[in-house]
Amino acid sequence: MRTNDTVLLVDKQDIYKYTQLKGNVDVDNISPFVKVAQDIEVQQVLGSKLYRKILDDVQGGTLTGDYDTLVMDYVQPMLIHYAMADFIQFHTYEVNNAGIMKNTPENTIAPDRVEIDTLVKRYRQIGDTYRKRLTDWITLKIQLFPEYTAYQDGGEYPTSKPTNYSNWNL
Numbered sequence: 001m002r003t004n005d006t007v008l009l010v011d012k013q014d015i016y017k018y019t020q021l022k023g024n025v026d027v028d029n030i031s032p033f034v035k036v037a038q039d040i041e042v043q044q045v046l047g048s049k050l051y052r053k054i055l056d057d058v059q060g061g062t063l064t065g066d067y068d069t070l071v072m073d074y075v076q077p078m079l080i081h082y083a084m085a086d087f088i089q090f091h092t093y094e095v096n097n098a099g100i101m102k103n104t105p106e107n108t109i110a111p112d113r114v115e116i117d118t119l120v121k122r123y124r125q126i127g128d129t130y131r132k133r134l135t136d137w138i139t140l141k142i143q144l145f146p147e148y149t150a151y152q153d154g155g156e157y158p159t160s161k162p163t164n165y166s167n168w169n170l
Contacts, residue, residue: 004058009075010076015084021084034083037083038079041078044159045158045159045160046158049152054075070138077133081126
């Protein structure tokens, strides 16, 4: 692992502010989904060099200028919605010593698979829209981000194509 692998590009306040997630959800429950969406979706669209530079700058408190604009206006909205798509799909499940458990609080009705799939699909569509905006913007401003077109040194090269997820099967 790298030293900046614990850096998240959004905080819980952003997630609460821009999604239907309520403040009583423990941030520890969504952080793993933010990390996965960040490592997969954000790194995929930015490429490894630019992604790592941004993580280093965030960790060092030196994210400024065009890089700050990139993260705040383009990366964060995309990341929030991709993370929510995964969170919605898996948040009711818990893995502990007894095995895999499904949490169902009293006086609630769990949505059926179709409802969950609809929510997941919609969050992915929103994430894809923000991905396109990010790609369009960075393409226009490509000279500002030399890491975007640099040799990736064994890492991922940027791509505008979203990850191809399929529905879950039981």
